Amino acid sequence: MAVTLQLIPRAEFDRARNDLALIADMCRANALVAVKRAGSGHLGSSFSALDIVVHLLWRELNVAQLGWEHSDRDVFFSSKGHDVPGLYAALHGLGVISAERLLRLRRLGGLDGHPDVGVPGIEANSGSLGMGLSKGRGMAWAKRFLGRSGRVVVMTGDGELQEGQNWEAFAAAAHQGVGNLWAIVDRNELQSDRPTEEILALGDLESKLRSFGWHVVTCDGHDHDALALAFGDLRAAPQETPKALIANTIKGRGVSFMEHPVALRDGGGTYRWHAGAPDDEHFERAHAELLARIRESLPDLQLESARALEGAAGEPESGIGVRRVTDEYVAAAYGDALRQLVDERPELVVLDADLASDCRIRTIELEQPSRFVEVGIAEQDMVSMAAGLARQGLLPVVNSFASFLASRANEQIYNQASEGTKVVYALHYAGLIPAGPGKSHQSLRDISLLAAVPNVTIAQPANSAETHALLRWAVEDAAGDVALRLAIGPSPRRIDLIGEVVPGRGTVLREGSDAVVFAYGPVLLHEALSAAELLGTLAQVVNMPWLNRVDASWLAEAVEPFDEIFVLEDHAPVGGLGDSLRRSLAGRALTVLGVEGWPACGTPAEALRFHGLDGASLADRIALALGARTGL
């Protein structure tokens, strides 16, 4: 990294105690450094939320005084979760999180990319949107039941309110009279990359919340006097009425070129600072701007070097992101292939739930807007809408992250499939990698979630060519639903594949003598091949893209010459390819090497090693098994 990373030390926050706007800027500066250090993270909504977070933790709530273990403490958490770098920076400013740990954002044993209660000061796991108000209501109900004092304050995004669960929670909180629940809507007007009013307008939010029985106030979420007044209003509101603050904020607040609406204009209608770390130049500009403003109040501001802190943490800076990768993205191949199919097939319609850029379907949205449906952050609605489209004879291609689509819309997928129509589900960001976002985003259960739905075929391509072929097969040939798992990151190597797509059959990528290793997707096929290379000629590697369909005679031949059979799962060891192959492999033992337990958060290398799924670990595990069999 060419830039020098410097944190504002904890002690400096004491010197700024009473200036909340200053403290918020100090947190912004440190969150920026942490995200730059991590190589990813969400700055836009960290920055929009930070005045509120600081106002709550430094002034309004009792938790910093009582500590995070006290049963009467006020509980605060953010339902949107991806704004956690800002919260981490605030917790560092309060002395709850060390500087060393702040610099280990998205690293193994550091700070999860989305909130996890294993981290001090984190009150709830979030990251998948829309669950926070329900959970907060549970906490608030429990406080009342247990005679504990303290409020429960849940921050939500504005785009997040598109998730229906919020409206279940709004209704229930009013009905149950849970007046110690506060909702704060960080109304920054942008969702992942476009304005909320474009994606799915919220309309008159005050009126909606009032019609759901809440006491509502609105204020400028960056004006601490206004925030103080608004919180005072909420405190004075009727005891049994749940309370909401709509805080009008600016996404990217604090760094001029990240602020809405300038940033949206600069991005040609797309907001660039929702996720991801800025490049060196933008980082330095942003950091300088923040420091300059902080120094207006604290001219003698001290900084500490990240490098020095890393030395203490025993972690070389070069360890991050150093991983040999190609410029191939199967996700990009999917986007290209889909665009082609949209041109060819007039019945094809593409659906999105506010992840168009990540799902590589932005081009279709721009070039073929009549064939593109944006439903907002509402996976259940998206799937059932697709079911309706399919009942009218269209072929919907439904896009979201695998972790959200396969689980949150699971019953809707089952319902759609039961109508005998066909929908293609694109399960983006399937598998362990990238491991930085953490367990809310890593999808290691999606095969298990769909495999028992009759008529759903689940497949994952290994490279761009196979992505084109499988998507075309899904659209043109498949009789029922197809769920296409897609890696979101770059392929660690380019995999050569020979042959056609034949349902239920895989392809040998490398020949070997003693063990056969089945794997799928670019990430674990790379590790399988790396392991096989370390093992000389011992291991044969087979790409098996069909995760719940097996041609039994092909499989019998494929395993026949080998003493040992391994299946690498970019999935939990339960419910994946291994279970599928076992169903066809009567009487042959098979060893599944998958992601056991909760997926690790960290760099790709850290996460793969943690789970014993990197090439070197796999080579050891395979050699051990072969050794045990041969008595070596």
Next chain:
Amino acid sequence: MAVTLQLIPRAEFDRARNDLALIADMCRANALVAVKRAGSGHLGSSFSALDIVVHLLWRELNVAQLGWEHSDRDVFFSSKGHDVPGLYAALHGLGVISAERLLRLRRLGGLDGHPDVGVPGIEANSGSLGMGLSKGRGMAWAKRFLGRSGRVVVMTGDGELQEGQNWEAFAAAAHQGVGNLWAIVDRNELQSDRPTEEILALGDLESKLRSFGWHVVTCDGHDHDALALAFGDLRAAPQETPKALIANTIKGRGVSFMEHPVALRDGGGTYRWHAGAPDDEHFERAHAELLARIRESLPDLQLESARALEGAAGEPESGIGVRRVTDEYVAAAYGDALRQLVDERPELVVLDADLASDCRIRTIELEQPSRFVEVGIAEQDMVSMAAGLARQGLLPVVNSFASFLASRANEQIYNQASEGTKVVYALHYAGLIPAGPGKSHQSLRDISLLAAVPNVTIAQPANSAETHALLRWAVEDAAGDVALRLAIGPSPRRIDLIGEVVPGRGTVLREGSDAVVFAYGPVLLHEALSAAELLGTLAQVVNMPWLNRVDASWLAEAVEPFDEIFVLEDHAPVGGLGDSLRRSLAGRALTVLGVEGWPACGTPAEALRFHGLDGASLADRIALALGARTGL
């Protein structure tokens, strides 16, 4: 059946063409007969909806004229789905469904207990609540896209609006300007057994819908003049605005003792006519009352005997419901055990999503109201609320049907588990039986949906004693989440179990020589034992209540003496006990006999036979496998 069942023939409907209230009553009479014949079904909301359904199909919509295949037809379906007996009766009145088929409600090859597009006139699969508006919007969007005319009219319940997906759909319809979508809320003020205002108040529904951007009118849903005016108003509303009619109706309308609020008062605060067939006496009173009113308009009303029609259908009336059962319900044992634990453990809190009677927790609600949380029909909200309760140190026991809880709230369960807290999930109505409600309700994927969540143990008890023991183990001993699968119907036999609950280990119920058969739950254990009895001494039967936890050494011993291993699944063959045992049984073949494909709708005997899972079929399948092995 002691009563005589008589249908109003199709031809009689022609004589009543212009009197919609009369036609609605004729449909009520026939729906009543169909439900009585089936032994179950939902009369209360069929009756509240029928004036609207008849008004739509006979007057407002074009579908009866154009037919159900025409691409320009108006599409009508009910999202709540359980009101389908009324719709079936209307479709019979229009000549779309034959009298013979109407009498085969909830029978194999007849009419599904919840809507299925395989039945003529049915436009969408529903039954699990809250999906209809999204699906209808998809159809309406597609009509616009394809240049097809016709509206899409979706009926919803009022209680159903507690599902958050509706609010996703309301927002999206307004945003997308899908003005050819109509919603009709059957505002009958009662949900499964109590008033909506008690369960989870809807508040000012008009104002809510308006704040979501809809054009709304309200009228008396039994007054055909008022309905005509209201539909006229909707037709005249702005083209791009989605339209809603709030139809104030009376649950049980048309039969005095089934009508709200009389019926609620008679039931001591519980509405008795939501689900289930009336007994003979109530059937005869209801039928007589309806016929008397119909005869005021059609004094020479003709009737045809159900028996004659059955003769034509070649099906003996005695075939229904004739199944040897005991008076044991594991669900009742669960309710008793839970009540005991509520008394013993002050941290235990019971949650319900409007199925308190079915889940046998009504007693707790009445006796320990402070320990009982009703969230309405909102499974996601329920689970995340439970997560919040658990974070405050309480032990939530969450109740719903397995098909809804394990799928719709799947991501919320994963999120809760990831916080390391403990929640007990009671998955009621797990498995194939009863098969009358159909595939929206039969739960054959729930094991697969939860098995890959780290720290969730899934178990299903075989009898009352094991239910007590497993629930106590879940509450007192389990380290993480426990999902308890529970049969909802009567146990087909009383199963004797010896020994204690030992995680991962099963119990031999009957000894045998050649094959070992693993099964779980009262339904398939009965069939396993029946098969074993037919096979003499060939088959050993093992109760294995642990569906994703196996004590490998116990299992190795349990299978060692046997040539063949069978696993009976009250579940899909994918993702259930069979897959779990295979993971521990390296190198042994194992045959899974489970529910393949979509679960059959019918009587228990029909459904079990259809899937080859009744004792006689199982005996044949096991004998065949043994014969093949021994060369017999």
